[in-house]
Amino acid sequence: MSANSAISRLVLQHDLREDPAYVKVDARTNTGFIFPAFGSAQQDEDAYVMYGGVVFFYNRTHIDIFVSHLGAESKWIGPQNIVRVYESITVQAKAWRSRDLPPPTWKSQTIDVKEGGCLNASLNHTLNKYPDLILVQIRNNGRIFHGQGLSLIAIADGWGEKTNILHIKDGSITVTAWDLTGFKENEIVIKKRLQEVETAKNLLTENLATGNFINVQLHVLDGANKNFRFDGVGSVINEAEPYGGLVYGYNDSVVAIWVPHKRESEESAAVFMLGKIWGWNFKEQMTNDVDIVLTIMDVLVPICLLEVNTSTTHIDSSFQYESYNNSFLEFAYGDEITLTCKRGYKNKNMTAKARLLKICASDPRPSAKGIGVVLGIGVLVVIISSIVLLDLPNLINAVKSKKQ
Template sequence: MAANSNTSHVTLKHDFNEIPVYVSVNGRTVAGFIFPAFGSAQQDDDTNMTYGGVVFFYNETHIDILVSADNNYGSEKQWAAIYTGMTSTWAGPKNLPRIYQSITVQAKAWKSGDLPPPAWESQKIHVAIGDCVDTILQHSLTTHPDWIIVQIQDSWRVFQGQGLSSVGSARTSFHHFGGILFGSNESHVRLWSACNTAGIGLFNAADGWGGPGFLNSNSGNISAYAWDLQEHETSYFTQDLSVDQVEGEGYLIDIAENLTTYTHTNVKLEVLEGANKNFRFDGIGSVMNEWAPFGGLVYGYNDSTVAIWIPRPDIRDGITAAVFMIGESWGWGFKTQMTNNIKIIITVRNIMVPMCGIQEDVIAMYEISSLNSYISNNWLFKVGSEITMSCKSGYRTSEENVKLVCKAENNGNWSRNPPECEEIQCPNPLVNNTNVISVNRSLGGIANISCAVGYRHISGDMLRVCHDNGTWSGSPPVCKGCYCPCSLVGSVPIKTEETEELKRRIKELKTMLSIQKNSTTKAKLKKICVYDPRPSAKGLGAVLGAGIIVAMIIALIISDLPIFISLVKRLKKKL
């Protein structure tokens, strides 16, 4: 972006589709130093003085960023993207330029789940047209907040408060500036709005800034948030300095850390006396005013150094200029103060965002639906996420559709344990006189059963399916013993696709059912003599038996008769 050019206003689109909870915009110079942006302009081109700074606002879809530009045909040297003041009024590093016409801007935005939950949140403060904010809010931290965000929302955009301003009072009734200043101590937050003239409001970038015409807002709602980040920091560095120490270091503070690796770098001051004693205020990123009274602490940083600009010591009289200033145009003179009795606090930190996770072995058992949360590839959920868990198919529980909420405690804990999911298992399908060929006892699993050797299938199911209530389909098979040679036919179920096995069974049945002539009853009776107890059968048997015996005797006699006759004849001759 460049001051007073066609790039004095840029619009960056984000994809949140909701208002970010926090937006950070920075301007990086060619020297490599990074300067924070403002939530509102405190200068316009009617003063005919050089001024600079980056101003931004945002909504549900866009972030608009502006730098100074001509609206009233002023001097060419009047506008700057970043300005750290004239050497005659502001003290700072000698070797750094004071005016940067061109810069590179970077915007970062966070959703509510991207940050740790705030330790305290104020009620909304409504500001109507003509109201002036001079408000004290009591927070609940009992210590200095590590971080404060003040948001102001009007009908179509949001802008943020800032700690300090280099403007103490309006130069004319047409001096356009605005914004909300804030500071905090261990118990309270104080808010100031720009008041007193017609050109002042909650937000202003109406004259002398890039953008679509006059941008200002005189009404809206203010919300403040405070954090205690002690439990949410992965790394942290802080350094306290007096004004004398900063001047002794040539306004360049070397930090033994790589500042660009931290998520947040901040320089603030703490007031050590007067009406705002112990209150801390964030520094700012550019000089917008050098007309008395003026003041403030401007800072920028690179990877290893923090650069600081404050009013010159020879003019810091507490009337013309001071390091800390709340001028008459803020809050109708509420807690007005100018002082140099302050300490400077440099803080850098990495913030760990609490998240709730789900282990991979648990995921296998659950159906998880997200109500209002983002699920990362690692199954991490942001604080405030609400999910509903139920057991997947194949598991059962006494609880269904259990809601869990991610809480911030211990850097992320669920509000309750997930429901207990028990895998559905059917019992062992083995019954008497059977064998289990194969079985899967999980939901939808199949048990393949056969009758034991020597037993035949009578009834029941040989193929059974495990149901979601943990029971088998059908009824248990019944197998009874075989009293004749027992084939395996019917004892083992056949699947429809097992055609070869089916053919073998059919052949076996044919063999079993075929009739052999030699094995009929009639044929067997012809070959077997059996006892007949009837009387007639006994008489017939006796006659036939006697006859057979007589016949056998006669046959023997007849066969020996010639020999007998011969013997008789021989005996006669001898006699």
């Protein structure tokens, strides 16, 4: 995709047959660096200053991606040997169904925002720790956006086609948080003071090839937002003063970080900024007193393994299952599976027709895959045994009648 061209918008069909539970869009440059996309544009060509980035939204059938760089050199400081501005990039989109992720630990109630309204709420999650993964989704007329934006959602002129304008000032907001304990491996968490990162020439060296989720956050150390964490972004969103933010990109071995040049006053630019127009001054703050937190992890997909003889058993599943090996079938969290003996077959211990219903549930233990096999078989044995016990009086009476 290229900025300011006929290929500045891309529509991808995801074939999930449902609203994705999570979407990640990345921009890969010709130098091999990856920059994460975000959910809304905060600046366009009307400001007459440099702007850029990759913006996306999605629905139950498609992912819509828009492009327009790293900003003016006089305003942002970062690694000197990495190109700052890219007019063409390669885009990769990944979409997860709800069954492809561990079950959420906490989900907020739906918050409706009407045009002209203002949201400045604090939500108390129940994790008692920083979430391993958090997702803010905004829904409007079947479209889903991630939580960023100057209006609720803004993708206006200067993004995608020249005639494209998408200004949304109302919608329904949900927040979902995951504690991935038992569902992650190869986790690396690095926390450094901003001064340490600057001393290292704004580069964090680490093996990033081990994880499928990589994130860089600001951890605020003072003021109204003390001990809150805020995600970095993949492109300069706004550099009209006052401005702030943390921009990052990465490859397999290094994370590159850009932050605003320090000024005599934090009122014009700071690494962390929550401006006056957000939530009617709610927790307004500008500060350089922050830590930078890098998180790398490999998120595991919870599965349920069930041993079934498919030559004698009919399987009715709420979702398409896959074969794990010759004797086990693989299902996902939340799947409902009904097992019925095929015509001409019946369980030798049952006088009634075998009809077994199983619902895959979450098992947070690290060995959930192996335990799922044992539990799956165990549940079937318990159900079959229960049916046999229920028919036991009839069997005893039948035996007595034959003896008489």
